[in-house]
Amino acid sequence: MKKINYIIISVLFSLLFIVLYLSLGNEKIYNTQDLVGKKISEVEINLFQSNETFNTKELTNNEFTILNFWASWCGPCRKEHPNLVRLSKIKNLKLIGVNFKDEKDNARNFLRENGNPFDILAEDKNGKNSVNFGVYGIPETILIDSELKILKKYIGPLNIKDVNEIRKIVKK
Amino acid sequence: MLSKLGILFIIGTLFTSLSIIFLTFKELKVIDNLIPSKIYKFSLFQLFFSISSFFVLLLAYILSDFSLVNVYENSHSNKPLFYKISGTWGNHEGSLLLWINILVLFSSLFLFLTKNSDKSFKILTLLFQNLLIITFLIFLLTNSNPFSELFPVPLEGLGLNPILQDPALAIHPPLLYIGFVGSSIYFSAALAALISKIDSQSFAISIKSWVLVSWFFQTVGILVGSIWAYYELGWGGYWFWDPVENSSLMPWFVMTALLHSILVLERRIGLYSWVIVLSILTFTMSVTGTFLVRSGILNSVHTFASDPSRGLFILSFLVIMVFSSIFIFFKFSPKENKKYSVFSKEAFIIANNWFMIFFLGVVLIGTLYPVLLDTITGSKISVGPPYYNLILAPFLIPLLFLMTSGPNYKWISNEVRSLFNLVLVLSVTLFLITFFLIKEKNFLINLILFFSIYLITQTLFDFYESFKKKNINISRIISHLGFGLLIFFIYINHIFSVENNFNLKLGETKKTDYYTIKFVNLEEQSIKNYKSIIGYFNVSNKKNFTSKELRPEIRVYDKPFTITYEASINSNLFSDTYLTMSNISDTDVFNIKFQVKPFMNLIWLSVLLLSLGGVLNFFKRKKYEKN
Numbered sequence: 001m002k003k004i005n006y007i008i009i010s011v012l013f014s015l016l017f018i019v020l021y022l023s024l025g026n027e028k029i030y031n032t033q034d035l036v037g038k039k040i041s042e043v044e045i046n047l048f049q050s051n052e053t054f055n056t057k058e059l060t061n062n063e064f065t066i067l068n069f070w071a072s073w074c075g076p077c078r079k080e081h082p083n084l085v086r087l088s089k090i091k092n093l094k095l096i097g098v099n100f101k102d103e104k105d106n107a108r109n110f111l112r113e114n115g116n117p118f119d120i121l122a123e124d125k126n127g128k129n130s131v132n133f134g135v136y137g138i139p140e141t142i143l144i145d146s147e148l149k150i151l152k153k154y155i156g157p158l159n160i161k162d163v164n165e166i167r168k169i170v171k172k
Numbered sequence: 173m174l175s176k177l178g179i180l181f182i183i184g185t186l187f188t189s190l191s192i193i194f195l196t197f198k199e200l201k202v203i204d205n206l207i208p209s210k211i212y213k214f215s216l217f218q219l220f221f222s223i224s225s226f227f228v229l230l231l232a233y234i235l236s237d238f239s240l241v242n243v244y245e246n247s248h249s250n251k252p253l254f255y256k257i258s259g260t261w262g263n264h265e266g267s268l269l270l271w272i273n274i275l276v277l278f279s280s281l282f283l284f285l286t287k288n289s290d291k292s293f294k295i296l297t298l299l300f301q302n303l304l305i306i307t308f309l310i311f312l313l314t315n316s317n318p319f320s321e322l323f324p325v326p327l328e329g330l331g332l333n334p335i336l337q338d339p340a341l342a343i344h345p346p347l348l349y350i351g352f353v354g355s356s357i358y359f360s361a362a363l364a365a366l367i368s369k370i371d372s373q374s375f376a377i378s379i380k381s382w383v384l385v386s387w388f389f390q391t392v393g394i395l396v397g398s399i400w401a402y403y404e405l406g407w408g409g410y411w412f413w414d415p416v417e418n419s420s421l422m423p424w425f426v427m428t429a430l431l432h433s434i435l436v437l438e439r440r441i442g443l444y445s446w447v448i449v450l451s452i453l454t455f456t457m458s459v460t461g462t463f464l465v466r467s468g469i470l471n472s473v474h475t476f477a478s479d480p481s482r483g484l485f486i487l488s489f490l491v492i493m494v495f496s497s498i499f500i501f502f503k504f505s506p507k508e509n510k511k512y513s514v515f516s517k518e519a520f521i522i523a524n525n526w527f528m529i530f531f532l533g534v535v536l537i538g539t540l541y542p543v544l545l546d547t548i549t550g551s552k553i554s555v556g557p558p559y560y561n562l563i564l565a566p567f568l569i570p571l572l573f574l575m576t577s578g579p580n581y582k583w584i585s586n587e588v589r590s591l592f593n594l595v596l597v598l599s600v601t602l603f604l605i606t607f608f609l610i611k612e613k614n615f616l617i618n619l620i621l622f623f624s625i626y627l628i629t630q631t632l633f634d635f636y637e638s639f640k641k642k643n644i645n646i647s648r649i650i651s652h653l654g655f656g657l658l659i660f661f662i663y664i665n666h667i668f669s670v671e672n673n674f675n676l677k678l679g680e681t682k683k684t685d686y687y688t689i690k691f692v693n694l695e696e697q698s699i700k701n702y703k704s705i706i707g708y709f710n711v712s713n714k715k716n717f718t719s720k721e722l723r724p725e726i727r728v729y730d731k732p733f734t735i736t737y738e739a740s741i742n743s744n745l746f747s748d749t750y751l752t753m754s755n756i757s758d759t760d761v762f763n764i765k766f767q768v769k770p771f772m773n774l775i776w777l778s779v780l781l782l783s784l785g786g787v788l789n790f791f792k793r794k795k796y797e798k799n
Contacts, residue, residue: 006502010495016540017491023469023547024483073675073763075755106675 035134039148040067043132048099048107048121060146063092064170067142068118069135071102072110077139080157081114087163088117093170099123100130100138143169174232175240178319181225182309185276188218189305196299205291207283211298215280218305222276226260226269229318233260239325242266242318248331250701258342264466264482265318267345272312274353275305278382282357289370289378296364297357304356311485331701331729340400344393351390352423352458357382358430359455362448363497366504372444376437379451381790383434386454387427388786394420395779402772403739410775413560418539419461422532426454429528431786436518439583443518444506446525452497457532459490469543520578527571534563565616568659572623575652576630579645595633599626612667621663627656647792651785658778661771670768675761682764688712689751689766702729707753707762709740722751748772 044053059065068084070077088095097118099107107123124130133142134153143152143166151169154162191214199208232240233256236249246263247256261267279301286294312318358379365375397420402410411417430450436443467483538555545551603622612618631653638646672684681690693708705726712719725738742749750767 002502002505006498009498013494013498017487017494019544019547020463020469020487021484023543024467024480024487073673103673 036150036153041132045122045129048123062094065144066095069098069100069138069140071100072106074138076157083158083163084117085115094119096120101127174228174237175319175321178225178228181221184221186309188214189302192302196295199295215283219280222273226273230260238329241320241322244326244329248329255337261345265316268312268316269318271353272308274349278354278357286378293364293368293370296368297361300360300363338404340396344396347389348393351386351393354386355454358451362451363500366500372437376434380434383430384786384790387431388783390424391783413557415539416465418535423454423457425528425532429525432521432524436521517581517583523574569619569623572627576627595630599629624656624660647785647789651782654778654781661774665771668770672766676764677761686714702727724751724753745773
């Protein structure tokens with residue numbers, strides 16, 4: 001009995017230590033850039049203005065789509081907003097805004113003050129849906145084509161360089 | 173200069189430790205009952221060298237000697253003196269030196285203070301303790317040397333992370349280190365007890381004071397860390413189930429279990445093997461926690477600069493430590509006679525131990541599971557408060573009940589006591605009054621509130637009884653009372669906490685259900701090493717027409733560039749009003765987080781009461797030993 005205990009305990013500790021050893025070599029920073037080139041998953045998200053939902057499958061009708069995750073409480077979102085307004089003027093590009101963990105009144109005020117560049121406005125009240133897009137912080141912007149393939153992923157606020165890059169991709 | 177001196181003292185410590193290992197090893201074969209005075213002398217020298225090395229580093233920080241990489245990276249000549257001093261242990265290398273100092277200090281104290289004990293037990297404890305010291309000295313010298321030199325000498329340092337510039341945080345690491353590094357001495361003693369086969373009672377008596385000391389410091393250390401998080405992090409919470417917090421809580425559970433089971437062992441009733449397992453487990457948990465924090469495999473609010481090579485070293489040490497302990501335990505494990513009756517004090521203490529081990533298991537799994545899952549399957553998850561609250565809360569009920577009734581049973585007796593008595597009637601009445609005042613609907617929370625009230629009433633009753641009878645255990649009463657109050661206030665705080673988030677411009681007013689918050693003024697100030705933006709807010713309570721002024725701050729430090737948000741807290745015994753503001757860039761709008769948290773000070777006081785019991789027990793023991 002004593003021997004069996006001895007072996008069981010030793011084996012258990014060995015397994016634990018092996019896993020801990022392996023974890024040392026792991027990449028610690030959560031990187032979602034490798035999602036580029038993959039298709040976005042099919043997700044149902046709530047629309048901002050109504051109680052209806054919107055399925056990402058419908059995006060196949062658009063030539064190019066931008067998914068932008070934002071909130072009124074997020075400082076950098078305010079900064080990148082003029083660039084989204086610039087992008088909204090491109091014809092074959094549709095903009096979808098996902099309002100992230102926000103209060104409706106504040107979000108409405110934000111758009112009233114800064115303009116609404118979005119063709120469709122969706123919301124993710126508790127931040128759970130955004131995870132399906134590989135989003136873990138905002139602002140984040142994803143550019144997809146009509147096959148729902150991710151062409152580009154911008155983590156952090158969009159700058160004017162990004163806008164020009166997107167223009168180029170869309171024009172081709 | 174200081175760098176060379178520091179390294180010299182470290183080498184001195186290394187040399188004396190090696191000598192002690194050599195001497196104790198030789199002494200194992202000598203059959204007499206006298207420890208040679210050489211060992212005492214070397215131990216004194218070892219203590220001198222290690223404390224001196226620490227003071228050299230401290231001096232380098234005070235003098236801002238940037239020829240030391242460590243000082244350059246973590247200090248700045250502009251910093252207030254107090255934070256220059258605390259900067260010494262506010263980084264990995266310096267804190268490792270503090271580790272070694274505590275290992276050495278406990279080694280010497282054990283040698284000098286433990287009297288009337290078996291010689292081979294003492295010698296072996298010293299041997300194991302010094303093996304630990306050597307390992308950490310090698311780690312320090314090869315991987316994390318705080319005395320590494322820098323040339324050319326920079327004119328100015330990089331500065332200490334501003335969120336660490338806080339009085340509570342400055343004293344929090346040393347307290348915790350005394351707690352969990354101090355547990356090394358009963359780890360060594362447990363291995364020594366197995367090999368030297370000393371009887372269970374002498375073992376219990378020789379380690380009890382050490383367990384009490386480390387438990388006390390661990391408790392106070394956790395408390396101070398919690399207070400820091402509450403004031404500094406600006407989230408209004410005091411416990412986040414963060415991996416680093418868990419790392420300090422895990423040894424605490426084992427220490428608490430140990431503290432109780434030693435009582436049984438002291439009276440020769442049994443549990444010898446179990447106490448030894450717990451002694452080994454405490455330090456193992458401490459090292460595991462250190463590994464998780466320093467290797468950087470976990471993400472946490474505690475930003476320790478991490479480095480895989482450090483992780484590898486601590487992991488290797490942990491592997492050797494655990495497997496040698498398992499080997500020694502199974503080779504030498506003592507035989508014992510187990511005879512427990514169900515309604516005896518020892519049965520309740522064993523129950524306490526199972527609860528502590530269960531809590532330990534829950535926290536350990538919650539902490540390790542994300543790491544294991546990430547390594548094995550590659551998926552990322554995080555385990556947060558809902559997991560801990562869901563699993564731990566229901567088990568508080570039986571724990572509180574056992575704490576209420578257990579202590580009044582006698583040792584080795586089997587006398588069943590009636591549960592229906594005056595205290596119970598009083599508790600039910602008090603609970604009903606509470607219930608009508610707070611009108612909480614959650615059944616589980618009500619049960620927890622009732623059982624905490626029951627525990628509080630019973631311990632107060634015991635306190636009253638203790639004046640009549642002389643032999644009642646006052647330290648137990650104080651600690652259990654503290655725990656009952658802690659649980660009670662945590663839940664009351666949870667029920668009545670109010671939180672509001674909104675945006676305000678200067679001059680605007682926000683009305684919530686019970687409060688009106690007015691943004692009165694904004695002021696900019698330049699202080700020694702940071703620039704401060706202070707907001708003046710007027711908070712008035714609609715219910716009782718009182719009003720308070722709150723002044724949250726945004727601090728912009730330049731070395732290193734960091735922005736911190738200082739909460740403004742108006743605190744009294746019954747309630748804290750808590751306000752933080754943060755700017756939204758490029759606008760004149762500020763994001764305001766307004767919270768009202770009742771009984772925060774009583775939560776802190778309850779933990780102090782809990783730890784005070786430990787102190788009382790320690791001094792009672794000293795008095796008892798003298799007589």
